Amino acid sequence: MSPTPDDPLVLVRDLRVTFTGGRAPVQAVSGVDLTVHRGEAVALIGESGSGKSVTLRALLRLHSPKRTVMEGTIRVVGQDVLALGGRALADYRGKVASMIFQEPLLALDPVYTVGKQIVESILRHENVSATDARKRALQLFERVRIPSPERRLDAYPHEMSGGMRQRAMIALALACNPQVLLADEPTTALDATVQIQILLLLRELQRELGLAIVFVTHDIGAAIEVADRIAVMYAGRIVEEGPARTLIRAPRHPYTLALLQSRAHGALAKGSRLQTIGGSPPDLAHLPQGCAFAERCRFAADACLATQPPALELAPGHQARCLRTEATAAAANAVTAMA
Amino acid sequence: MSADDVGGPRQPMLRVRQLVKHFPLKGQWGRGAGTVCAVDGIDFEVLKGETLGVVGESGCGKSTTARLLMHLIERTGGEIDFDGRTVGGRGLTLKDFRRQVQMVFQDSYSSLNPRLTIEDSVAFGPQVHGVEARTSVSRARELLARVGLEPRRFAERYPHELSGGQRQRVNIARALALQPRLIILDEAVSALDKSVEAQVLNLLLDLKEEFGLTYLFISHDLNVVRYISDRVMVMYLGQVVEIGASEEIFVAPKHPYTKALLASMPSMDPDRRTQEAPLAGDPPNPIDPPPGCRFHTRCKFAEPVCITRVPTLAGDGHAVACLMHEPGSGHSRAAGAAA
């Protein structure tokens, strides 16, 4: 049980999350493998219903145990997360891994000052005096670059601006020195000029504190700004994963390629139509037998419909779950050549 | 051109002069607690057949402007002319105006009545304007087919049974049902997934061509605005800071705020990630905004003159409201300053 420094901080193997609350069980996540090392930022990108947020919440066991079945392995800093109970789980949340959310106004308690919430969190997890906890809260506020931190500690969440609140939530998440920071669309609700500030702050924290960051977003640009590696999710699976550079320049899964091409961006000629993906994502209650993307894929062959494609190692650290990676590569190259 | 056209193609579709909207804040014990200057004296024109993009951060007044244009809220001051005629004045009643101008909102769910089938929602507008129920429903079905929703499958469904993208198509069909000439799209694609957004943007471009529409396209997503707009208007704290042809704004922006906004867009190149945030802090509150140039609190070129002197929006075609571009304004970077 003594992890060596080289062990990954987050190790997820064959994670399956099924929601059983509705009429038919919904397979929100069906077989996710994920490895995150110390000081590494991984972005999970995908569209709504892809399972990216569900995967992230599973890492903190935030899903209601009554209506959720979780299978597979999640090891975070050597702890078997799915086996944690009661007290151990409470200790794990915040002290080992903690999370920041999209809407800090909902995640922060409106009736306490932000400073008090941070002090509370420190006191709950650690045996320190209230004065020391307050001192640490102040340091955290300086750490996340909140101007006039002394005064802001005594502010209520609604008295802060959006960007400031997000910084305060990051400070709260870091209160007990976690090694893993989970971020669920942390910049989606923010203005453009504020979003970039928060992205840069996350990058700085990752570098200086050696945090492992798992960052969920639907915005490829935000992912590129923060992540070393990007994992693209579709219908509950990671369909492609690799270093950010490789994934953007040489995507090998047709879905990644389509996602990149469907973006409106500066280089587009006026009046030209955007590339779109026909159809819609599969019903997670009735997943197809084969590749979940095959129905919408322009390279799909008969084999794609028959079986689930295995993860194919294309280069060290670059994998895709696709049988037609070569066709995708050719198409991706053709686009690059044209540009 | 439509039969409603009165002024010919060279007359602007919409001319807005000195539009103002102030919301008084009620303080404790009935004392006034300041004024929210949501929109503070803006002038612009929307030309026939063009798409005018409006960008800006929260609090810049872009959504308030949309609601003012639709006459959904009452303006504090200013004039709105539609095709050369004052709304509510001679020749153009409010009801008539509302047939010719329609709006699509951001929240696709909230903008549909959950108790009505989508064909009834689409048919509602024409019925208000005296179209017989049968005719309006069959026309609604044609429109649903036109926006890509097969009437046989979708016409009698309820909004909660549709995906976000499908609902936004319904909202577009509803706006089209009155055969309007101008459609105001208020963050109409912002809540959609990227691949769905691309489909809806393509649809909007097709419809514009087919029905000879004019769009006022409000969005915080600069990539999308650049893609769809002919001209772009940049707003900051209730005022227009820059307006001009889309490519000029994006390639050669003049106002420091526009420059910062563009530089805040996440990089799409993993090797050229943003190193420094272009602006610090959040956009200030529109309650009692700063004097002089409203951007001076965040502008790195700000000089004492920016606090005292209000810049005017000037320039042919590409207009900018910045003292650096106002000859003889007293700013050290303005033309004629050294002489």
Add this chain to the structure above:
Amino acid sequence: MAILAGAPPAIVPVVFERSPGYWATVWRKLRRDKVAMAAGFVVLLLVLLAVFGSYITPADPFKASMLSRLKPIGTAGYPLGSDELGRDMLSRLMMGARLSLFMGITPVLAAFFLGSAIGILAGYAGGAVNTAIMRTIDVFYAFPSVLLAIALSGALGAGITNSLISLTVVFIPLIARVAESATVQVRGREFVEAARASGASAFTIVRVHVLGNVLGPIFVYSTSLIAVSMILASGLSFLGLGVKPPQPEWGLMLNTLRTAIYTQPWIAALPGVMIFITSISFNVLSDGLRSAMDVKQ
């Protein structure tokens, strides 16, 4: 797109995919809620009892007998005992369902229509109209409902009609308040703005877009008031302000039997048990209805 272009082909029937409407969805969800369904079953039984109770009573509910006063439960000929005048309790309880339910439902129904109208008007008009209506309602709201009902009944004089009127007046402010807040909520939704942007008049918007969205929640709230109404009506009868003897009504029965509380406590409690069962059933049913109507998204 055969349905749109030209004459439809004769053979292919045009079938629209009709989705289950809102109320069908609510019913499906309600059916899965076993507790609410059980409560609904009890309510149904009570209603049947109210309608047919007088025809199937085992004995004459009005026939007094000095010899068989306050017989205990289980006495031959008196399965639930007899009251202080020797009348058969079972028959009186069965017959009492009619008046008790009538006193419970009628004021709520009347208040549902009047209160909804007032609340929707206040909510949609907003501004000064809203302030005037809602402040007036607040005045009524400030009185405890029991006191208000007693005071009104007392002022109007005893009798069934007067207690119905006073109960209706008690419930109007409660329902109007719920109607107002539901309307204000719906009014802020963008589909109402879209309807205004289509040039629709306020009346049309209320008729098409507001009513359908607010009547459901108001109705659910109103059903929860039926229990309150029954208890208040019983209270009025208990005080002699409502139903007059010898009419069997549970509240009145509770009143007249109070003298027997030391001799036959079980019999004295029976009308109270009926009131309790009825009010619990209505409450559970309206709770179930509320959660069933909370359709996702």
